[in-house]
Amino acid sequence: MKTDELVSLLAAGEVAVPRRTLPSRLALATAAGLLASIALMLGLLGIRSDLPQAAMDPMFWVKIGFAGLLIVAGLVATWRLGRPGVKLGRLPPSTTAIPVLLLWLLALASLTQATPSQRVSLLLGETWSSCAFLIALLAAPLLASTLWAMRGMAPTRLRLAGAAAGLFSGSLAALVYSLHCPEMTAPFIALWYLLGVAIPTTLGAWLGPRLLHW
Amino acid sequence: MKGHGGEKMSEEELRRRLLSGLSGDNRAYHAFLQATGDLLRRYFHRRLGSLPDEVEDLVQDSLLAIHDKRQTYDPTLPVTAWLYAIARYKLADLLRRRQRREQRTDSLDKETALEPSAPEHDEMAGRDLDRLLARLPERQRMAIRHMKLEGLSVAETAQRTGMSKSAVKVGVHRGLKALSKLIQGQNA
Numbered sequence: 001m002k003t004d005e006l007v008s009l010l011a012a013g014e015v016a017v018p019r020r021t022l023p024s025r026l027a028l029a030t031a032a033g034l035l036a037s038i039a040l041m042l043g044l045l046g047i048r049s050d051l052p053q054a055a056m057d058p059m060f061w062v063k064i065g066f067a068g069l070l071i072v073a074g075l076v077a078t079w080r081l082g083r084p085g086v087k088l089g090r091l092p093p094s095t096t097a098i099p100v101l102l103l104w105l106l107a108l109a110s111l112t113q114a115t116p117s118q119r120v121s122l123l124l125g126e127t128w129s130s131c132a133f134l135i136a137l138l139a140a141p142l143l144a145s146t147l148w149a150m151r152g153m154a155p156t157r158l159r160l161a162g163a164a165a166g167l168f169s170g171s172l173a174a175l176v177y178s179l180h181c182p183e184m185t186a187p188f189i190a191l192w193y194l195l196g197v198a199i200p201t202t203l204g205a206w207l208g209p210r211l212l213h214w
Numbered sequence: 215m216k217g218h219g220g221e222k223m224s225e226e227e228l229r230r231r232l233l234s235g236l237s238g239d240n241r242a243y244h245a246f247l248q249a250t251g252d253l254l255r256r257y258f259h260r261r262l263g264s265l266p267d268e269v270e271d272l273v274q275d276s277l278l279a280i281h282d283k284r285q286t287y288d289p290t291l292p293v294t295a296w297l298y299a300i301a302r303y304k305l306a307d308l309l310r311r312r313q314r315r316e317q318r319t320d321s322l323d324k325e326t327a328l329e330p331s332a333p334e335h336d337e338m339a340g341r342d343l344d345r346l347l348a349r350l351p352e353r354q355r356m357a358i359r360h361m362k363l364e365g366l367s368v369a370e371t372a373q374r375t376g377m378s379k380s381a382v383k384v385g386v387h388r389g390l391k392a393l394s395k396l397i398q399g400q401n402a
Contacts, residue, residue, distance in 0.1 A: 085295035
């Protein structure tokens, strides 16, 4: 077929597109993934029974804030990397790095003040062996739905786009998990929450070139 | 047709036509695609001087992709930034596929040397395409077979198959999309 014919073919049909297709697809994907993630958390783990008291502890809000900033970074990166010619910009990397660094400083401060025997329990808490795994598990439906939304876009840097989808999913899952998680120390969050977010991010980077190709 | 034949359309004209197209103006959209085709041809020609046969295929691939992904254009950005990003992606994709094919052909050559009864490549490609086509719905398969493989026009295809002209166009377009998905599935 000649190129002129292809052009005529493409221009002959319905060419208009609704304005909000991409944002509504991403919103739908996020809502569906989030609901599935919350359902998993409620079904498998349950909300911590002392949530009202926990909400008085500043550390609870450190967790929420940490996850919240990473969610913003992941969302902005997903949105930008999904469209050809849009640059990633400085916001996503800095909004990822700053909360991580602040949390590490907080963790360092708390570790230096503690006695050697306390340090271990600050780092490991009661649930270190399951925390990262559970965050990754809660991130699974979100990663699937975010990657689906991204397949409707046109990412050109597939590994990075997959990682962005993973960061978004992992940090939303960390937020959901914090409603269950009993741990309240900065060193624990700095280590295990970060690992929990890193697992879906790495998985997303691996899946990107395999699933986002167009 | 305006903008055709190598004369360059300005960024602003291109953008105006795309935006009119996206809100439903077929003529503006046609002019946009035509000018984009010229732009892409120049772009790929500069980069694929040694592979002139690939240039036109790549122009067509990119036009299809631009059409399919037209909702990803961000109106706050220059159209050319969007178009070249897609062109770059398609070019990188082509080079990657060629490299993989060459590697595969190398290993095939070695196997062929050991096993003289292996079927010829061209014959296999033909059989492959037939098998892929067989997986498409009837209307799409007919439209593609007549237009793409036998080189008939839309009108001739419509006459032979008893489909309407627009059904032929839609059939070819959807069929090509489905086919490229099947081929990608095979390459992966």
